[in-house]
Amino acid sequence: MNKPNLWTKDFIIVSVANFFLYFTFYLLIATVTVFATEKFHASPSLAGLASGIFIVGTLVGRLFAGKSIEQIGRKKILYTGFTFFLIITLLYFVVSSVSILLLIRLFHGAAFGLASTATGTIVSSIIPNERRGEGTGYYALSVTLAAAVGPFLGMYINQHVGFEMNLILCTILLGLSFLASLFMIIPKAEFTKEQLKNMNSFKLSNFFEPKAFSISFISLFIGLGYSSILSFLTSYAQEIKLVDVASFFFIVYAIVILASRPFTGRWFDQKGENFVVYPSLVLFAIGLWTLSQAHQGYFLLIAGAFVGLGYGTYSAAAQAIAIKVSPKHRMGLATSTYFIFLDFGLGVGPFLLGLFIPIIGFQKLYETMGVVVIACLILYYFLHGKNIGVRKSNQTESVQQ
Known part of the structure; x- marks a missing residue:
C-alpha cells in the first residue's frame, strides 16, 4: 500500500515560509538588545525588555488567531500576519527612541503570532493523517534550523556590517516568502451550523x-x-x-x-x-x-x-x-x-x-x-x-x- 505524498508543493512552500518567519524572529531577538544598547544607550533591563516584549505580543497574536482563524479564513490570517510582519520590520529603520522600539517589538510579536499560527494550522491541514508525526517533524525542522542559523548569522552580520544589514536581509526573505505563499492552495475548513454557533x-x-x-x-x-x-x-x-x-x-x-x-x-x-x-x-x-x-x-x-x-x-x-x-x-x-x-x-x-x-x-x-x-x-x-x-x-x- 502506497503512502500518501508528503512533499507536495504546498508543504514545501509553507515550510520555507515558516523558516524565514522564525529566522527573522531568532535573528532579531539575538541582536536587538545590542541595537538598543548601542543606538539608544539603553540599560541592560530595558534592552532585555526590548527582546522579551516580543513574546508578549506573540501570545496576544496567537490568542486572536487561534479563535478567529477558521471563521476569518486561514489564507486571510496568513496574508494579514505576513503583511504586518513585513511592514513592521521596515519600521526598525526609522525607530527614534527606546519607547518606540518597545512598541514596535510588541506589534511585531503580535504579527508573528498571527503568521506563525496560520502556517502551523495550514501545514496541519496539508499533512496526511497517516504521516502526521513524520510530516510535523519535517515541518518543525524549519524552526530548528532557524533557531540555529538565525542567531549565528545575525550576530556575525551585526559585528561585521551592522544592524541595518540584518533588517535588509530579513525584509528580502520575508518578501520572498510572502510572494511564494500566494501560490499555495490552502484547504478550507468545513463547519456545521452548530459548530459555527459555538465558535x-x-x-x-x-x-x-x-x-x-x-x-x-x-x-x-x-x-x-x-x-x-x-x-x-x-x-x-x-x-x-x-x-x-x-x-x-x-x-x-x-x-x-x-x-x-x-x-x-x-x-x-x-x-x-x-x-x-x-x-x-x-x-x-x-x-x-x-x-x-x-x-x-x-x-x-x-x-x-x-x-x-x-x-x-x-x-x-x-x-x-x-x-x-x-x-x-x-x-x-x-x-x-x-x-x-x-x-x-x-x-x-x-x-x-x-x-x-x-x-x-x-x-x-x-x-x-x-x-x-x-x-x-x-x-x-x-x-x-x-x-x-x-x-x-x-x-x-x-x-x-
Missing part, C-alpha cells in the same frame, strides 16, 4: 482547545527548561571558560535533529507517540545534566547532541499530539494552544530562572531543570501516555458501530 460565542474553549490542554501544559515546563539554555548558555560558558566551544552548541543541536528527524517522525506514526515522547524526555534530562557537569569542551557538545535528540524530538511530537487529539475543525485552536503554552514557558523562563541564578548558580540551575523534565515525564504518563490504549479502543468501537 462565535465568547467562552474559554473558543480561545483554547481543551483536548490539546494536557500536552500543552506539559510543554510549558519543557519550554521553561529549554529557556535556561537559550538565555543563559553564553553566561554559563563564560563562567566555565568555554565560550569558543559554546558557539558550536546549537550547530551540534541542529545537526543531530537533522539526522534523527526521518526516524523519529516515522516511529511516531508507526509505533505511537509514547514510543517517541518517553525517550525524548529522558534524553533532554540527560542533556541538561551533562550541561551542568561540563568542564571540558566535548561535554558541552555532547550536551548539545542530547538536547537536540530530547527537546528537538519532543517539541515536534508534542505539536503532532496536540493536532492528533483535537477535532479537525479546531486545528487552528489546537495549534495556537500548544504554542501559547510553549511560548509562555520560553518567555517567562529567562525572568523567573534569572531570579534563582544568584542563589544557586548555573550548575544547580541545569541540574534542577533536569529534575523538572523528569517530573514532566511522570506528568505526561498521567495526563496523556496511560490513556492512549483506552483512546484507541474507543475509536475502534466507534468505527465498528
Whole structure:
C-alpha cells in the first residue's frame, strides 16, 4: 500500500515560509538588545525588555488567531500576519527612541503570532493523517534550523556590517516568502451550523482547545527548561571558560535533529507517540545534566547532541499530539494552544530562572531543570501516555458501530 505524498508543493512552500518567519524572529531577538544598547544607550533591563516584549505580543497574536482563524479564513490570517510582519520590520529603520522600539517589538510579536499560527494550522491541514508525526517533524525542522542559523548569522552580520544589514536581509526573505505563499492552495475548513454557533460565542474553549490542554501544559515546563539554555548558555560558558566551544552548541543541536528527524517522525506514526515522547524526555534530562557537569569542551557538545535528540524530538511530537487529539475543525485552536503554552514557558523562563541564578548558580540551575523534565515525564504518563490504549479502543468501537 502506497503512502500518501508528503512533499507536495504546498508543504514545501509553507515550510520555507515558516523558516524565514522564525529566522527573522531568532535573528532579531539575538541582536536587538545590542541595537538598543548601542543606538539608544539603553540599560541592560530595558534592552532585555526590548527582546522579551516580543513574546508578549506573540501570545496576544496567537490568542486572536487561534479563535478567529477558521471563521476569518486561514489564507486571510496568513496574508494579514505576513503583511504586518513585513511592514513592521521596515519600521526598525526609522525607530527614534527606546519607547518606540518597545512598541514596535510588541506589534511585531503580535504579527508573528498571527503568521506563525496560520502556517502551523495550514501545514496541519496539508499533512496526511497517516504521516502526521513524520510530516510535523519535517515541518518543525524549519524552526530548528532557524533557531540555529538565525542567531549565528545575525550576530556575525551585526559585528561585521551592522544592524541595518540584518533588517535588509530579513525584509528580502520575508518578501520572498510572502510572494511564494500566494501560490499555495490552502484547504478550507468545513463547519456545521452548530459548530459555527459555538465558535462565535465568547467562552474559554473558543480561545483554547481543551483536548490539546494536557500536552500543552506539559510543554510549558519543557519550554521553561529549554529557556535556561537559550538565555543563559553564553553566561554559563563564560563562567566555565568555554565560550569558543559554546558557539558550536546549537550547530551540534541542529545537526543531530537533522539526522534523527526521518526516524523519529516515522516511529511516531508507526509505533505511537509514547514510543517517541518517553525517550525524548529522558534524553533532554540527560542533556541538561551533562550541561551542568561540563568542564571540558566535548561535554558541552555532547550536551548539545542530547538536547537536540530530547527537546528537538519532543517539541515536534508534542505539536503532532496536540493536532492528533483535537477535532479537525479546531486545528487552528489546537495549534495556537500548544504554542501559547510553549511560548509562555520560553518567555517567562529567562525572568523567573534569572531570579534563582544568584542563589544557586548555573550548575544547580541545569541540574534542577533536569529534575523538572523528569517530573514532566511522570506528568505526561498521567495526563496523556496511560490513556492512549483506552483512546484507541474507543475509536475502534466507534468505527465498528
